[in-house]
Amino acid sequence: MLLNINQTTNIDDIKIHFDSSGLWVLNIAIGIIMFGVALGISIEDFKRLFQNPKIVFVGVLSQFILLPAATFLAILVIKPHPSFALGMMMIAACPGGNISNFYSKMAGGNAALSVSLTAFATLICIFMTPFNLEFWGSLYEPTATILKTVELNPYELFKLVSLILGIPLIAGMLVKHYHSVMAEKMEKVLKPISMLVFVALIFIAFSQNLDIFMNYIHLVLFLVVFHNVFAFIIGYYTAKSFGLSKRDRKTISMETGIQNGGLGLLLIFGFFEGLGGMALLAAFWGIWDVFSGMVLATYWGRKK
Numbered sequence: 001m002l003l004n005i006n007q008t009t010n011i012d013d014i015k016i017h018f019d020s021s022g023l024w025v026l027n028i029a030i031g032i033i034m035f036g037v038a039l040g041i042s043i044e045d046f047k048r049l050f051q052n053p054k055i056v057f058v059g060v061l062s063q064f065i066l067l068p069a070a071t072f073l074a075i076l077v078i079k080p081h082p083s084f085a086l087g088m089m090m091i092a093a094c095p096g097g098n099i100s101n102f103y104s105k106m107a108g109g110n111a112a113l114s115v116s117l118t119a120f121a122t123l124i125c126i127f128m129t130p131f132n133l134e135f136w137g138s139l140y141e142p143t144a145t146i147l148k149t150v151e152l153n154p155y156e157l158f159k160l161v162s163l164i165l166g167i168p169l170i171a172g173m174l175v176k177h178y179h180s181v182m183a184e185k186m187e188k189v190l191k192p193i194s195m196l197v198f199v200a201l202i203f204i205a206f207s208q209n210l211d212i213f214m215n216y217i218h219l220v221l222f223l224v225v226f227h228n229v230f231a232f233i234i235g236y237y238t239a240k241s242f243g244l245s246k247r248d249r250k251t252i253s254m255e256t257g258i259q260n261g262g263l264g265l266l267l268i269f270g271f272f273e274g275l276g277g278m279a280l281l282a283a284f285w286g287i288w289d290v291f292s293g294m295v296l297a298t299y300w301g302r303k304k
Contacts, residue, residue, distance in 0.1 A: 038172020083277025109250035232257035261286030
């Protein structure tokens with residue numbers, strides 16, 4: 001997998017491109033990760049989730065309404081480079097990352113709720129991710145200009161998200177339902193391997209372009225850290241304002257703060273031709289939230 005970068009003085013002119021084999025590997029890795037997560041999800045999980053509709057409402061509100069809206073307001077104040085701004089919108093529009101399930105359990109949160117919310121968020125992101133990106137991106141003139149130049153096709157975006165997340169989710173749940181013993185064995189193997197492959201993809205891509213990464217990382221460091229911490233806070237206090245338990249607050253916080261940066265990268269390479277600022281921000285987010293989630297989960301897990 002190689003990245004070809006035309007280095008210029010303007011970050012918005014930098015183009016990052018995966019070669020075709022790299023895109024296929026990234027597609028497959030994300031699909032396998034989702035399939036592995038789905039192997040641990042049963043129809044009963046959804047039934048339990050909808051027995052408490054307030055939790056579903058809070059999860060959707062925090063992740064798909066408040067986070068994109070707050071991201072938009074933050075962009076209006078900070079006024080980052082246009083491609084950075086669109087990268088922040090892309091991350092905010094993505095569903096929660098699959099590793100949030102592990103971190104929720106590690107933090108003493110509601111692990112079953114986390115898995116169920118991840119599954120539900122994956123289903124509705126097929127519609128909500130394209131909508132949020134198009135809606136909020138079009139309201140900010142610098143990002144609206146980028147969206148016009150790339151001619152973002154909502155149907156193609158919907159189709160890609162469905163193929164990468166929706167189909168593996170349904171397939172994994174079907175295996176779980178009809179072959180539960182086999183699903184349990186497969187899950188133990190697939191989840192760690194697929195996550196390692198995904199993390200390796202990001203690190204390989206950056207290691208081959210270390211100079212570019214070092215030259216520009218300072219431009220996205222504050223944005224990513226601020227955005228990530230902001231997302232954790234939104235999730236926690238949204239859940240708290242609705243009177244959810246401490247366990248559920250931790251879970252909603254993790255689901256909101258750990259976003260699927262891999263999906264964001266895939267959409268950036270697929271629809272924005274690897275626009276430099278977007279790709280740099282999304283890739284750093286994918287690395288950073290693994291670290292920040294672990295720190296927060298460790299702190300919550302040890303706190304009595």
